[in-house]
Amino acid sequence: MSSCGVLVVAGTHGNEVNAPWLLQQWQANPDLIDAAGLAVQKVIGNPEALRRRCRYVDRDLNRCFLPEQLEQGASGLEFQRAGELLRLHGPSGEQPCAVAIDLHSTTAAMGNSLVVYGRRPADLALAALVQGALGLPIYLHEADAQQTGFLVESWPCGLVIEVGPVPQGLLNAGVVEQTRLGLESCLRALYQVRQELARLPDALVVHRHLGSRDLPKAENGEPQALVHPELQGRDWQNIASTQAMFRAADGTDRCEAWVGGEIPVFVNEAAYAEKSIAFSLTRREVWPVEPNWLLALKQLLAAA
Amino acid sequence: MSSCGVLVVAGTHGNEVNAPWLLQQWQANPDLIDAAGLAVQKVIGNPEALRRRCRYVDRDLNRCFLPEQLEQGASGLEFQRAGELLRLHGPSGEQPCAVAIDLHSTTAAMGNSLVVYGRRPADLALAALVQGALGLPIYLHEADAQQTGFLVESWPCGLVIEVGPVPQGLLNAGVVEQTRLGLESCLRALYQVRQELARLPDALVVHRHLGSRDLPKAENGEPQALVHPELQGRDWQNIASTQAMFRAADGTDRCEAWVGGEIPVFVNEAAYAEKSIAFSLTRREVWPVEPNWLLALKQLLAAA
Known part of the structure; x- marks a missing residue:
């Protein structure tokens, strides 16, 4: 199973502090989240912004995964970091990952939810499995020319776990637990697919942008x-x-x-x-x- | 009545954005809050921090009202601003104010509440009148050597209106309305005292630190x-x-x-x-x- 690289990103926005704390606790206690035998790469998306407890330094990292700009060597801390994450953990990176799970929080009352970008079949399969397991609502973000360059779009499969409401910069035990459940459910679903154990529900409920x-x-x-x-x-x-x-x-x-x-x-x-x-x-x-x-x-x- | 200077401060912390918005709306629409004929000075406590949407630049402004440090010309943006506010609106300032009302918000579920620092009789009178009118709970902060230098302590009378929960940096209509009600109640109470119309309740309920x-x-x-x-x-x-x-x-x-x-x-x-x-x-x-x-x-x- 160890060849199936799954990238788990926390702190893509530096003021969303709950997922980074969860990853840190997971590092200290490997039993905290069942990785189901998958080879998980855990990274802090924007370490400098996390250090400063701000969303970003130069530009929203989660709008920087724009292939054209990255190829042209766009400047600024976040474009640099986007390129680095792809070199390290991209589908053709040093430690290649096929799937990216990006952990976010929000001040909105989104509960525990998934965000899917566009209609890639693999994304929809993973979202359907997690929705079948936990019942999470799904925000399908598409056809929004003003919002592009999301991290997970640069991996062959990926989705965002979005938990709220929680203020920026504030640790909240309930938000940490929701994030943990969402992430563990994603990893279990990927394991089941790999083991030919996955059964998709008949229908997927999405909230289309x-x-x-x-x-x-x-x-x-x-x-x-x-x-x-x-x-x-x-x-x-x-x-x-x-x-x-x-x-x-x-x-x-x-x-x-x-x-x-x-x-x-x-x-x-x-x-x-x-x-x-x-x-x-x-x-x-x-x-x-x-x-x-x-x-x-x-x-x-x-x-x- | 115009000689009774009342200082109303919003944005003492630059990421508490609801009170600054309320003051801006009040500026545009004088009927928004009944000043009861009082001479009200409205100021933004920390304009630079508000511009940056951060709590402070060098140091928490609401811990900078330390007479000794201010006399010695302590450096940093917030110590400078504390000195400036006292020169402009302090009890012996250019536009002298006897009372300071400092408007804050918090991520904690404090509801609409008052914070009183110590047991100055004039503060307790004002707090009792507002509690009698609106029923707000009161946090009596005293005997805390690690937390000193609060703004309102530098005026002969003053208290904090503290409203939450609301994330930092987020405008919320309910929080704005609670702040408006709390402030208007303070101003009405001061007017009633001035007009010999004030009647204090028999008892004051405090939550002593x-x-x-x-x-x-x-x-x-x-x-x-x-x-x-x-x-x-x-x-x-x-x-x-x-x-x-x-x-x-x-x-x-x-x-x-x-x-x-x-x-x-x-x-x-x-x-x-x-x-x-x-x-x-x-x-x-x-x-x-x-x-x-x-x-x-x-x-x-x-x-x-």
Whole structure:
């Protein structure tokens, strides 16, 4: 089994401190997470940002995995680190990994959840297995030209485990445990695929990205109203079409129309303010699981 | 009434962004908060830290109001700013203020609360009036040699409004509204004292500081366990003596004895990790209100 390289990344954002602490504890106590015999490479994504307890130094590392820029030797600490991670642990790296699991946390009430980028069959197989085991909701991020260069997209298979709500820079025992469960479930699923033991559920429930909304802003860029208190914390929930999105300081509501069936995620994530995102909107879809998904993941793990 | 200077400070910590936004909105809309005819000076405590969205640049500004160090011209951005605030708005400053209201937020579940430093009669009068009006709990911080130099201590009367839980750097409509209510209640109380309309309640309920506890740490300083999930969010609550304080990554509890009647506050405040504080312990006490409290506040406002 040891040839199946799985990369586990914590601290891709330096102020998301729970997963780095979990990895450190795992290092000290190998029984903490059952690696199911897989060859796991554990790395801190952005050690310098973690040291400074900030999201990034020059640029968001999780938007730096852009093949063209990396080939051209784009400058800055995070582009350098992205290139280094690929040289060390990329699919053709020194310690090659076929799968990347990237551990994140959020100030939004996302619970324990998965983020999948696009519709690669192997990603969907892994997500379906974890959803089948733990029931985690899945945010399918795709068709968003303003947000590209995610880490896991540079590995043949990969997904993000996203846990919240937790403030940036704050250790929280519950968030650590959710992260541990999510990671262990991923590793167990990969083991089962490798051992021909995996059985996918019949359907995959995804929340497909539709777009994002920003706060109402004044001409100088300052927010004129904030996420409505009745919307705060309601990630993954159906929202009544009459629900106001925003509230001003004087208590007046800013009503913008909800389209029926739109479900918010990443509601009031602190790091997205600079990206002009107050929350994203998704549509819940139930997809029949396709036979080629598991096949793709099997082939990947066999070749690794 | 205009001679009664009241200093309202937001952004003493640059990553506590809700009060600065409230002050900005108040500036644009004077009806947002009823100043009750008082001459209010609104300032951003640490503008450079707010710009950087960090707690402080060189040193915690809210530990820099140390008369001896300020007289000796202690260096660093925050000591400079402390001196500047006193020159501008101190009791003998260019625009003298008798009272300082310092607006903070916390990642701990403190709700809407007041922090009072020591037992100055005028502070206790103001706190009693606000508690009588809104019912806010009060953390009485005293006899803590490791934590000194708080801003409000440099004004003849002053208290902190502390609202949470909210992550650092994140705007939250509910937190803004709680801050607005707390501030307006303070201003109304000062107006009532000035107009001889104030009636203090019979008793003041305080949570008196007893001490602080840190996470269990390894020799290298890394936490070996975190605040227990069943303790998280239980600020101001009675805790059963059997409740474990901490939980390790493997799910085992670290039991340390609670002393009966000890009540935690500032449970898992992100900024206190560097101060080696996981939470503080208090004792709830009911104090009869003394006549000299209101007298002291009256004299202060009459002289202002």
